[in-house]
Amino acid sequence: METIIVQDTDAAILDVLTEALTMDGFYVLPVQNAAEDFLALVDRYKPHVVLLDYRLNGDTCKRICFEIKQRYPHLPVIAMSCNYNIDRLYGINGFDGYIRKPFDLNLLYTILRKYIPE
Template sequence: MRNLKKVFVFDDNADILELCTIILEDAGYEIKTSATSNQIIDQVLAYMPDIIFMDNWLPDVGGIDATRELKGDERLKNIPVIYFTANNDVKSLAEQAGADGYLSKPFDIQELENIIERHLKN
């Protein structure tokens, strides 16, 4: 049993979560999803993913604040966070949040897999 890399996707859109789950399980990843970034530290600590996808528009705590919280936590700051939004300004939002990369929606399946591989090699 090879050790599957773990991906955690935060998005309030159930269709996106389902799509990511299908694509990533198919590509051989273990995946967890959440529609809210409340208690982000606890959620991530409980799963300890290898990489995180963070939507911008999340209820209560938005993606920027959630990403900043993760990056401010000693135990979690080294997990790559990919900012993930349909906003045209995804690059500058990712920079504001301190994310490690970004992916625009709608995304290309190959692009999604490539960005994960790129960040997990580092």
Template sequence: MKRILIFDDDADILDILIYLLEENGWVVHTRRDCSDLLATVERCEPDIILMDNWIPEEGGIVATQLLKSNERYKDIPVIYFSANNNIKALAEEAGADSWLAKPFDLNDLEAMLNTYKQKASD
């Protein structure tokens, strides 16, 4: 089973994603802030991370940069997601592997996750 770690402070989005992803065979871990980021990633051992831009504490950009600068976690794909108009630029600044604008189509999310899931299996 693939594991996903989602950082988002919106409980409704987390509830929807938990339901959808668990139905599709993912083990889902969620956090509503980025405190203890590296310890959380170590504990969850995710195959992929969804990172919101407006996550409390460091914020999505700093949190993603921290992950990508860490030798142990830099290869975990991070999908940056936000309702910002400039999501692509924010994702690039953060060093994320991909991005998804909110509100997003659940089929688009599934397709993106399946792409990374397939890459991990290759």
């Protein structure tokens, strides 16, 4: 079973993502507070993909992505954001992809399957 770490500051979004991804056959580790030692979770659970909430200016999210990429350069890290310019920001900040909020679950599954084939 493929593992996905999902971080989102909004508990309702985190619940929906966890439920939707679990129903699609993924093992989901939901994380609301990105301030904790995020890299320790990556070390412990060895996810196939990490989804990060690119909130406001994205500093915390960018730092976490950078830390992950330093240790696991091939681990896909995807930014989730309602920022209008996330399509320009994700690549220059080291993310492998992005998904705009609010998002369609079918689009989310399509993006994830790009990194985790069935």
